[in-house]
Amino acid sequence: MQKLLIEKTNSTPFISFDAKARLLEIKGESYPENVAKFYTPVLEWLQDYLSNDESETTAVEFEILYFNSSSSKIFMTIFDILEQAVSKGKKILVKWICDEGNETAIECGEEFKEDLVHLPFDIKVY
Amino acid sequence: MINKHFRNIKKDNNTIVDNNSLRIVILGCITIVVALISMSILSMIITSNAVLNKLKTSDLQNMARSISVFVEGKIDKALDISVLLANDPTVVEWIQKEEQSRLEGEIVQVKMAELVNDFEYDVCFLTSAVTNHYWSYSSVDKEFVLLDTVTQTDSSDMWFFETLKMKKKYDINIDHNKELNDTYVWINTLVGDINQPLAVSGVGMNLSKVINQLIEDEEENEINNDILLVDGEGQIYLSKKPEYLEKSLTEYLPGNLVQEILRTNNLESKFDIADYETPQGEYFDIAYKKIKNTDWNLIVQIPRADSLGFLKAIIINTIISCILIILIIVLLFYFISNKIANPYKRALLLNEELEEKVKERTKELVEKNNRIKDSIEYAKMIQQTILPSSYDMGKCLKEYFIIYEPRDIVGGDFYWLKSHSKGYLVIVGDCTGHGVPGALMATAVNAMLNHVVDGICNDNPAVILYELDRLLKQSFKMNHNEKFISDGVDLGIIYIEEHKVIFSGANISVFVVDGNKIDEIKGNNCTIDYISEQQDKVFENYEIAYKQGVTLYMVTDGLIEQPGGEKGYPFGRRRFTNLIEAASKLEMDIQSSYILNTIKEYADEQIIRDDLTLLGFRL
Numbered sequence: 001m002q003k004l005l006i007e008k009t010n011s012t013p014f015i016s017f018d019a020k021a022r023l024l025e026i027k028g029e030s031y032p033e034n035v036a037k038f039y040t041p042v043l044e045w046l047q048d049y050l051s052n053d054e055s056e057t058t059a060v061e062f063e064i065l066y067f068n069s070s071s072s073k074i075f076m077t078i079f080d081i082l083e084q085a086v087s088k089g090k091k092i093l094v095k096w097i098c099d100e101g102n103e104t105a106i107e108c109g110e111e112f113k114e115d116l117v118h119l120p121f122d123i124k125v126y
Numbered sequence: 127m128i129n130k131h132f133r134n135i136k137k138d139n140n141t142i143v144d145n146n147s148l149r150i151v152i153l154g155c156i157t158i159v160v161a162l163i164s165m166s167i168l169s170m171i172i173t174s175n176a177v178l179n180k181l182k183t184s185d186l187q188n189m190a191r192s193i194s195v196f197v198e199g200k201i202d203k204a205l206d207i208s209v210l211l212a213n214d215p216t217v218v219e220w221i222q223k224e225e226q227s228r229l230e231g232e233i234v235q236v237k238m239a240e241l242v243n244d245f246e247y248d249v250c251f252l253t254s255a256v257t258n259h260y261w262s263y264s265s266v267d268k269e270f271v272l273l274d275t276v277t278q279t280d281s282s283d284m285w286f287f288e289t290l291k292m293k294k295k296y297d298i299n300i301d302h303n304k305e306l307n308d309t310y311v312w313i314n315t316l317v318g319d320i321n322q323p324l325a326v327s328g329v330g331m332n333l334s335k336v337i338n339q340l341i342e343d344e345e346e347n348e349i350n351n352d353i354l355l356v357d358g359e360g361q362i363y364l365s366k367k368p369e370y371l372e373k374s375l376t377e378y379l380p381g382n383l384v385q386e387i388l389r390t391n392n393l394e395s396k397f398d399i400a401d402y403e404t405p406q407g408e409y410f411d412i413a414y415k416k417i418k419n420t421d422w423n424l425i426v427q428i429p430r431a432d433s434l435g436f437l438k439a440i441i442i443n444t445i446i447s448c449i450l451i452i453l454i455i456v457l458l459f460y461f462i463s464n465k466i467a468n469p470y471k472r473a474l475l476l477n478e479e480l481e482e483k484v485k486e487r488t489k490e491l492v493e494k495n496n497r498i499k500d501s502i503e504y505a506k507m508i509q510q511t512i513l514p515s516s517y518d519m520g521k522c523l524k525e526y527f528i529i530y531e532p533r534d535i536v537g538g539d540f541y542w543l544k545s546h547s548k549g550y551l552v553i554v555g556d557c558t559g560h561g562v563p564g565a566l567m568a569t570a571v572n573a574m575l576n577h578v579v580d581g582i583c584n585d586n587p588a589v590i591l592y593e594l595d596r597l598l599k600q601s602f603k604m605n606h607n608e609k610f611i612s613d614g615v616d617l618g619i620i621y622i623e624e625h626k627v628i629f630s631g632a633n634i635s636v637f638v639v640d641g642n643k644i645d646e647i648k649g650n651n652c653t654i655d656y657i658s659e660q661q662d663k664v665f666e667n668y669e670i671a672y673k674q675g676v677t678l679y680m681v682t683d684g685l686i687e688q689p690g691g692e693k694g695y696p697f698g699r700r701r702f703t704n705l706i707e708a709a710s711k712l713e714m715d716i717q718s719s720y721i722l723n724t725i726k727e728y729a730d731e732q733i734i735r736d737d738l739t740l741l742g743f744r745l
Contacts, residue, residue, distance in 0.1 A: 029689070031735050031736070033561070035559075065689065065693075065694060065695060065696075066687065066689045066694070066695075066696055066735065068558075068683075068687075068735060068736055069556065069558050069616065069633075069653075069683060069736075070558045070559055070613075073558060073614070073653070073655070099693065099695065101693060101695055102693075102695040102696065102698075103695075103696075103698035103699060103700055103701075104686070104687050104695070104696035104697075104698050104699065105695070105696070107699060111651060114651070115651075
């Protein structure tokens with residue numbers, strides 16, 4: 001499966017989805033003008049990836065400094081997709097990485113975590 | 127303005143190019159001149175050293191030796207001839223017979239004449255110790271004559287009587303004849319047994335003539351050397367320079383060198399070599415040696431300037447070629463730098479053209495941008511009309527302020543107010559997105575709110591939220607193509623009726639400030655949208671105790687989450703709570719600018735990310 005690599009811009013995060021390494025990374029800020037356009041390929045890739053038979057654990061890392069509410073909804077959609085996959089037996093571990101000075105990011109991570117039942121969701125504060 | 131600026135840059139660029147080429151030319155020339163000069167100086171030193179070395183070890187030696195071989199050869203030959211004459215039996219017999227035998231006398235005469243005429247001697251003489259007769263044949267008289275009869279009393283004849291006593295076969299004398307102003311070599315040979323000699327015979331040779339002949343030969347070869355003939359006392363008897371003649375060597379040469387020359391007893395054919403500097407600073411290289419069998423000195427000297435003279439030609443040639451090379455290099459550099467400069471000029475022209483194109487495009491873009499901006503400005507007017515007027519606001523809320531700053535002229539944020547006979551509803555909303563899509567959503571949500579409040583419920587915030595969520599799903603889901611995207615709206619609703627305050631929120635909270643106490647009542651953590659699969663959405667009502675002077679604030683996430691500070695992190699809820707607390711102590715009408723300024727100061731150079739809305743009012 002081809003790697004998905006999107007360079008960082010001011011309003012969109014760096015995205016690296018590597019099927020071989022089983023590491024999905026989203027890092028930076030997210031407030032694109034057109035959330036749908038930016039994230040549709042990301043979500044499609046993700047669904048593709050999860051449709052493959054894979055028994056090993058996949059690591060998903062989020063390190064987002066700022067995101068707007070539209071992005072927040074997209075992140076929730078991503079977590080929903082992952083949650084469904086986990087309930088179907090996939091092994092996935094989400095790491096929500098944030099600086100201890102970024103109170104909003106920590107809070108948002110906690111809110112996401114509250115909404116999730118099956119998906120392992122670690123908040124790593126450094 | 128742009129044009130002027132551009133022209134300035136162009137001018138500067140040209141200057142830079144010109145300065146550079148000039149600098150390259152100068153630098154190149156200096157490098158080459160330095161290299162040429164240092165190379166020339168170095169080669170000059172090496173060459174002059176080598177030439178000097180060769181001059182001293184070889185050239186001067188060879189030159190001097192050829193001169194000495196010539197001179198000494200002549201003397202040796204004269205010596206041989208003298209000895210032959212002295213040993214001639216006819217001569218011996220003629221002398222023994224007291225020159226009486228006429229036949230023998232004629233033979234002697236012929237022999238002596240032959241010697242003078244054939245070998246170019248000046249004089250051939252024969253002086254008998256028996257008769258004391260001095261016979262002579264000279265190249266001048268060409269006659270065999272009895273010139274004199276020597277006597278012991280005549281001082282000028284003393285040489286004869288001393289020669290008889292010398293106890294060796296021959297003696298060579300050099301003396302200077304003042305009357306003739308010539309220097310002669312005299313070979314005196316004893317005839318018969320050296321212990322009891324019969325006579326003294328020999329030849330006289332004009333040494334000046336011999337050496338002058340040499341000098342003439344060398345003048346033809348343009349050799350500027352000098353051949354000196356110096357006696358044992360250091361007197362100069364022969365030189366090319368007339369002023370040297372009959373002067374002492376010490377007048378011209380340093381004393382220690384003269385002593386060295388006079389003391390030398392070099393019997394080998396090799397010359398001694400030395401050099402000296404005249405008071406005028408001229409250098410001379412000098413070769414000297416004794417003439418064989420005499421105490422006279424043969425000196426050859428050559429001015430160093432002459433032997434190194436050809437180096438001058440090298441210097442002149444070097445200077446000329448230096449100048450030529452510099453000239454060529456300057457031209458070459460000028461040509462090259464012009465060729466180099468040309469692309470710059472072309473680039474500048476190209477730049478100018480591109481600049482023109484950019485200007486045209488920019489103009490087009492500005493026009494398009496203005497059209498869009500106008501259109502959005504118009505949209506803003508429409509959005510303003512759906513927002514409650516300040517009159518309506520002032521009628522319901524005694525004291526209030528509103529911050530309403532859409533990021534892109536229009537936005538997804540809105541506030542809403544409706545009063546009826548029992549009470550009134552205050553709402554702050556944040557539709558996902560901002561700009562035109564946000565505004566479209568906001569308009570739609572506004573209409574739905576009106577529909578819900580007018581037709582379904584106007585006094586229960588939680589019910590209003592629930593109904594709005596339902597209505598939104600109904601209205602939007604049918605035409606929805608996007609698989610993943612869910613637009614929606616966050617809302618905070620406060621209903622106030624007499625002494626009752628009820629709040630319900632979807633992702634929006636209310637801050638309640640009562641004196642020094644601040645409480646945040648978070649609404650439910652679920653948004654109103656049209657795709658969410660979440661079926662168990664529950665919106666709850668919270669009752670806030672009514673108390674006069676209590677201030678309520680409802681805010682959208684734009685203000686709370688605006689990035690800024692050193693690390694670019696969002697402002698944050700804790701900081702925002704503190705800000706509200708601080709602001710609440712101020713008069714209502716300056717709170718808005720205080721809060722907005724604080725947030726914008728925090729944002730510093732970070733762009734504003736979202737629409738900013740904050741409604742504050744006092745009960």
